[in-house]
Every structure is written in structure tokens, then in C-alpha cells.
Amino acid sequence: MATFAEPAGTRRPPKGRGKGRDKPVKKRSTWWKTALGVFFTALMLFPVYWIFNVSLTQRSDLRKNPPNIFPVDPTFEGYEAVFDQQLPALGTSLLVGLGCVVLTVVIAAPAAYAISLLRMKGGKTLNFILLVAQMIPAVVMAMGFYAIYVRLGLLNSIWGLILADSTIAVPFGVLLFAAFMSGIPRELIQAAKMDGASAWRTFISVVMPISRNSALTVSLFAFLWAWSDFVFASTLNRNGDMIPITLSIYNYIGNNTTQWNAIMATAMVASIPAAILLVFAQKYVAAGVTAGAVKD
Amino acid sequence: MTVASAAAPAPNGTQPKPSRVKQVRHPNGSPWIAFGFAAPLVAYLLAFYVYPLIRSIDLSIHDYNVRAFVQGNAEFVGLEKYIDVLTSPLFPKALWNTVLFVGISIIFQYAIGLALAVFFRNTFRLSGILRALFLVPWLLPLIVSASTWSWMMNSDSGIINSFLGAFGIGQINWITSPDTALTAVIIANIWLGIPFNLVILYSGLQNIPGEVYEAASLDGANGWTTFWRVTFPLLRPVSAITILLGLVYTLKVVDIVWIMTKGGPANSSLTLAVWSYREAFGTGQPAxxxxxxxxxxxxxxxxxxGLFYVRLQRREEH
Structure with missing residues (x-):
């Protein structure tokens, strides 16, 4: 049931084998495509490999020219520095990310329900506003938030950062939820109505369970964007006691221009959520990119 | 790439007028209930989009310094700040850098993304996994990618220079020279944007029915002709959306440039968004x-x- 109206892109599983086009004749000659594909991927992912390589390089070898292509004689001093210094920042980012997920889903899902299934007046206008909202540069938002937070004393607070970061994900969340929910068969909603369910009850017991894939996609993006955010963190939270990992890496680069192994080790650790998402939720990631057509 | 409104007309159109009266009385049909569900969003948008925007307009038509910022008694100056910006010698420079940054980034992201999408259209061994791996650059926090590129482009011990050195190309001061700083951030930004283009264009390709290709190959078209005569024209709407979205999102990029070059050296990689960030937060003296x-x-x-994009998307739905 949960898959009947997924956003474009998830309809086809990643390995679209068995399509009429792949005739057995072609199969024989695809090894060179695999080779080419591996080459392209390796080229594309070289910077990622380089993070890994540098993170394990001895400090004395960092300035070596040419650099070591493989981590010969690897050291873990970079990772030790991460665990000594960066754990609080990672914890802060986790907190901010989870806060954003909750805030985004709580606000976006009911609104999408109103727009797509309750046929709210002005739903189209709201949709349009959300599309436009996604186009406002973060730097402008950051200035507005800064001006407001100065007065309210919310600068350098976790709550302030969660609120600001959530603005990246909320419009996207509403659009994605609404796109999915408008594909839910009306009969299902009607049936719930017949059984005497209120609009709220229908939302909680019928619409949300069906929409759990969308909820997952929205949550993933809300988390990832909050985790990766630099502009809000560096403007609204730069002198805070609890700074997120992005800002922590930035400060670290500013203070330790020589310890690139530690910087890259932090970068490795900061990329863990991305790696987890890729392994466990690649389908939802692709769905999110195409459905909301969003970026950065 | 659909928006919620697409599905609404069908059931509405079939219902005769009287049922609408019934709807108003029915709990689920009441406009107030619908509004109740949307109220948190509306309140949210007012508080966290509209209000910050109003504040930012307010900032731009007053003369704010740090003290006035806290006390809120800045002098009203009308459009003076806009005129200052537009007549500043930095403006043409920043505008041109923005055009180059956005334009070149988009062209390469799109071309490479499209080539890869076409390449991955035919499934082969490992194609699913490899395509998934292409998402990595897009998922990494920008601070990670930007600092990695900085280190790879380091003049003395960066891998890129030592690779080029193997071909006899002398040291390039990618980030520290005004001649190449913009190129350096554009390269990094192209790399970042490829996954987005690949995913959207790939999904666009999936929506082109296989029969079209079969017909083309029956007519004796080779791969190259098929691409230019069939794939590319059929992909035009998706291409337009991809490029417009790319434009809108690249225009507002701050972090990649700021982390790599801070818009320097000598403003050589200063875009409008970075300029704005630098004035407000980048120096000790916030302006x-x-x-x-x-x-x-x-x-x-x-x-x-953005409005071009919205119009295109609307047209796509009909």
C-alpha cells in the first residue's frame, strides 16, 4: 500500500533490470561500460578518497611533494584529535538536526494534508509562496534572523539555530508531502469519513501511516541540511558555547593551518550521516531530489 | 516534480454544485478545519520568513551600525544604501563574477550531468551502485567538500598541482592567485552540482518511453543521432527545470566560496552573495x-x- 504513489524517481528500483531494452545480445558487451562507470565514479569520488588518505597521513608527511597517494605508515593522531576536541560539536549538530526534523515534520505534514486532501482555500497560493520561499538566499535570511535574535537574546542558542535551520527544510517538506498526499485515493479518505473519523483522526490514523515514506524522505533532508548548514551556524551561533560541527571545523582550519590530518579526520567523521543515508536510504534521497527538485 | 494542486481538479469537476453546500456542513469539508491544519505553517511562514524579510528590508533602508542595531534607533536613509551599492566600484566586479560563477557552473554541471545520465540509462553490471555513489558529493557537508578542495588545490603540497606537475605544468596558485581563484571555486562548485543534475536528468530519461528509442533504431539512427534528434528534444522540459533551479540555487551560494577563498584575493572571486555575507558577518565591522x-x-x-521556473513547472502539469 505504501508505494502506490511515490514521488517520481522511486518508481523504478535502482537496478532496473529486465526492461525490454536489455536484450541478451547487449549483455555480453556491457563489461566495458562497467569499467567506464567504475572509472567515472572513481574520478568523481577522488576528493572523498583524498579526505580519507590525508586523515591518516603523518603530520611530517603532510607537506611532502608529491604527496603520498596511499596512506603508507598511517597514523590515527587525526582521529584522536577528533575524539578529544570534536565530540561536543558533533553532539550539538545531532541535537540541531533532530530538532529540525521534528519541527519540519510537525509543521509540514498537517499543512500538506490541508492543501492536498482538505482542499483548503488558497492552497495553490500557499504552494506558490513555498516555491518562492525556497529561492530566498540564506544570507538574507541570516541577516533578518540576526536582527531579530539580537533583540530576543536568541543569538548563540541551540533553539535559535534549530528554528533558523528548519527554514531550509519546511517549504520543501510541505511540497513533498503535498505531492505525495494528493496521490492518496479519495475513497480511502471517504471511507474514514463514513466510519465517523474526524479530520484529525483521519490524518493521524490513515494519511500519516500511508505517507511514512514521504515522512522519511523529508526527515532525511531536514536532518542533512541542518547537519551541513554553515551560513546560519556561522552567523547566528558563532560565539555560542555549543557550536555545530561545521562551524567547529571552520574554526579549526582557522586556528590550525598545519594539522590537515586532524581537519580531514573531522571531515570524515562529519560525513558519517551522509554515508549512512547513502547506504540505508539511497532510494529516498533520489526521490527527494526529483520530487521537490531541490538542492544545497 | 509534481505539485499538490495537480490532483485536485478531477474530483471537483465531477461534483455538482449542491454537494458543495453539504461539504461546508461536514466536518471534513469545513474550510476552517483545513485552515486549522495549515495554521502552524502560516504562522511559521509569517514568523520565520516574512518577518526576517521585513527586517532585512528595514536594515537596507536605514543606516545601521552596531549600536543602532541593538538600540534600534537607526536613521532612515531611503534607497541611499542601494545607490551606494549600485555605484560602488565593486558592484560591476561582483556582478560579473556572479555571472561567470553561475553561468560556467551551470553549463558544466548540466553537460556532465546529462552525459552521465545518458551513460547510466542503460543498465549494466554495478550501474545502480555506481549511480548511488555519485550522490556522495551532494550529501557531504559543504565545509567538508570546500576544505578538501582547498587542500587538494594547495599550491605547494596539493595533489592537483603534483598531478599537473607530472605533465610538466608548473605550480598553479589556485586559491592564492587572483587569476585562478574564481576558476578554483567554480571547479569545486561544478563537482558539487553534478549529482543534482544527474539525478533529475536521469529521472527525466526514465520517463521517455522505450518504444521511442526502438522506433529510432528501426529507422537506422545511431546513438549520436538518437541523442540529438530524440533524447535531447524530449528532455527539453526537464532540462529547462534543472537549469533554472540550478541558476536560482547557485546564485545564493555563499559557503563554498567563503570557505575556500573568502571572495579574495583582491575580490577576484567575490560574488554578490559572498559580498553580502562579507559586509554583514565577514569583517570585524559589520555593515x-x-x-x-x-x-x-x-x-x-x-x-x-524563479518565476520562470514556476511558470515552466505549471505548464508541465497540464
Whole structure:
């Protein structure tokens, strides 16, 4: 049931084998495509490999020219520095990310329900506003938030950062939820109505369970964007006691221009959520990119 | 790439007028209930979008310094800050850098993304996994990618220079020379944007029915002709959407440039968005008013492309 109206892109599983086009004749000659594909991927992912390589390089070898292509004689001093210094920042980012997920889903899902299934007046206008909202540069938002937070004393607070970061994900969340929910068969909603369910009850017991894939996609993006955010963190939270990992890496680069192994080790650790998402939720990631057509 | 409104007309059209009266009485049909569900969003948008925007406009038409910022008694100066920005010698420079940054980034991201999408259209061994791996650059926090590129482009011990050195190309001061700083951030930004283009164009390709290709190959078209005569024209709507969205999102990029070059050296990689960020937060002396003026100009530019995008998307739905 949960898959009947997924956003474009998830309809086809990643390995679209068995399509009429792949005739057995072609199969024989695809090894060179695999080779080419591996080459392209390796080229594309070289910077990622380089993070890994540098993170394990001895400090004395960092300035070596040419650099070591493989981590010969690897050291873990970079990772030790991460665990000594960066754990609080990672914890802060986790907190901010989870806060954003909750805030985004709580606000976006009911609104999408109103727009797509309750046929709210002005739903189209709201949709349009959300599309436009996604186009406002973060730097402008950051200035507005800064001006407001100065007065309210919310600068350098976790709550302030969660609120600001959530603005990246909320419009996207509403659009994605609404796109999915408008594909839910009306009969299902009607049936719930017949059984005497209120609009709220229908939302909680019928619409949300069906929409759990969308909820997952929205949550993933809300988390990832909050985790990766630099502009809000560096403007609204730069002198805070609890700074997120992005800002922590930035400060670290500013203070330790020589310890690139530690910087890259932090970068490795900061990329863990991305790696987890890729392994466990690649389908939802692709769905999110195409459905909301969003970026950065 | 659908928006919620697409599904609404069908059931509405079939219902005769009287049922609408019934709807109003029915709990689920009441407009107030629908509004109740949307109320948190509306309140949220007012508080966290509209209000910050109003504040940013307010900043740009007053002369704010740090003290006035806290006390809120800045002098009203009208459009003076906008005129200052537009007549500043930095403006043409920043505008041109923005055009180059956005234009070159988009062209390469799109071309490479499309080539890869076509390449991955035919499934082969490992194609699913490899395509998934292409998402990595897009998922990494920008601070990670930006600092990695900085280190790879390091003049003395960067891997890129030592690779080029193997071909006899002398040391290039990618980030520290005004001649190449913009190129350096554009390269990094192209790399970042490829996954987005690949995913959207790939999904666009999936929506082209296989029979079209079969017909083309029956007519004796080779791969190259098929691409230019069939795939590319059929992909035009998706291409337009991809490029416009790319434009809007690239216009507002701050972090990649800021982390790599801070817009320097000598403003050589200063784009409008980075300029705005630098004025407000990048120096010890925050100048919020000009920063807000630059930011608001940027909104106007982004909205022009944005409205094109919305129009295109609407047309796609019909």
C-alpha cells in the first residue's frame, strides 16, 4: 500500500533490470561500460578518497611533494584529535538536526494534508509562496534572523539555530508531502469519513501511516541540511558555547593551518550521516531530489 | 516534480454544485478545519520568513551600525544604501563574477550531468551502485567538500598541482592567485552540482518511453543521432527545470566560496552573495545596511529566474 504513489524517481528500483531494452545480445558487451562507470565514479569520488588518505597521513608527511597517494605508515593522531576536541560539536549538530526534523515534520505534514486532501482555500497560493520561499538566499535570511535574535537574546542558542535551520527544510517538506498526499485515493479518505473519523483522526490514523515514506524522505533532508548548514551556524551561533560541527571545523582550519590530518579526520567523521543515508536510504534521497527538485 | 494542486481538479469537476453546500456542513469539508491544519505553517511562514524579510528590508533602508542595531534607533536613509551599492566600484566586479560563477557552473554541471545520465540509462553490471555513489558529493557537508578542495588545490603540497606537475605544468596558485581563484571555486562548485543534475536528468530519461528509442533504431539512427534528434528534444522540459533551479540555487551560494577563498584575493572571486555575507558577518565591522541592500538585490534577481521556473513547472502539469 505504501508505494502506490511515490514521488517520481522511486518508481523504478535502482537496478532496473529486465526492461525490454536489455536484450541478451547487449549483455555480453556491457563489461566495458562497467569499467567506464567504475572509472567515472572513481574520478568523481577522488576528493572523498583524498579526505580519507590525508586523515591518516603523518603530520611530517603532510607537506611532502608529491604527496603520498596511499596512506603508507598511517597514523590515527587525526582521529584522536577528533575524539578529544570534536565530540561536543558533533553532539550539538545531532541535537540541531533532530530538532529540525521534528519541527519540519510537525509543521509540514498537517499543512500538506490541508492543501492536498482538505482542499483548503488558497492552497495553490500557499504552494506558490513555498516555491518562492525556497529561492530566498540564506544570507538574507541570516541577516533578518540576526536582527531579530539580537533583540530576543536568541543569538548563540541551540533553539535559535534549530528554528533558523528548519527554514531550509519546511517549504520543501510541505511540497513533498503535498505531492505525495494528493496521490492518496479519495475513497480511502471517504471511507474514514463514513466510519465517523474526524479530520484529525483521519490524518493521524490513515494519511500519516500511508505517507511514512514521504515522512522519511523529508526527515532525511531536514536532518542533512541542518547537519551541513554553515551560513546560519556561522552567523547566528558563532560565539555560542555549543557550536555545530561545521562551524567547529571552520574554526579549526582557522586556528590550525598545519594539522590537515586532524581537519580531514573531522571531515570524515562529519560525513558519517551522509554515508549512512547513502547506504540505508539511497532510494529516498533520489526521490527527494526529483520530487521537490531541490538542492544545497 | 509534481505539485499538490495537480490532483485536485478531477474530483471537483465531477461534483455538482449542491454537494458543495453539504461539504461546508461536514466536518471534513469545513474550510476552517483545513485552515486549522495549515495554521502552524502560516504562522511559521509569517514568523520565520516574512518577518526576517521585513527586517532585512528595514536594515537596507536605514543606516545601521552596531549600536543602532541593538538600540534600534537607526536613521532612515531611503534607497541611499542601494545607490551606494549600485555605484560602488565593486558592484560591476561582483556582478560579473556572479555571472561567470553561475553561468560556467551551470553549463558544466548540466553537460556532465546529462552525459552521465545518458551513460547510466542503460543498465549494466554495478550501474545502480555506481549511480548511488555519485550522490556522495551532494550529501557531504559543504565545509567538508570546500576544505578538501582547498587542500587538494594547495599550491605547494596539493595533489592537483603534483598531478599537473607530472605533465610538466608548473605550480598553479589556485586559491592564492587572483587569476585562478574564481576558476578554483567554480571547479569545486561544478563537482558539487553534478549529482543534482544527474539525478533529475536521469529521472527525466526514465520517463521517455522505450518504444521511442526502438522506433529510432528501426529507422537506422545511431546513438549520436538518437541523442540529438530524440533524447535531447524530449528532455527539453526537464532540462529547462534543472537549469533554472540550478541558476536560482547557485546564485545564493555563499559557503563554498567563503570557505575556500573568502571572495579574495583582491575580490577576484567575490560574488554578490559572498559580498553580502562579507559586509554583514565577514569583517570585524559589520555593515548590515549595505549587506541587506545587496541581499535584497539578489532576491530580485533570483525571483526573476524563479518565476520562470514556476511558470515552466505549471505548464508541465497540464
Amino acid at each position: 548590515f545596511s549595505p549587506a541587506a541592500a545587496i541581499g535584497n538585490l539578489l532576491i530580485i534577481i533570483a525571483l526573476v529566474f
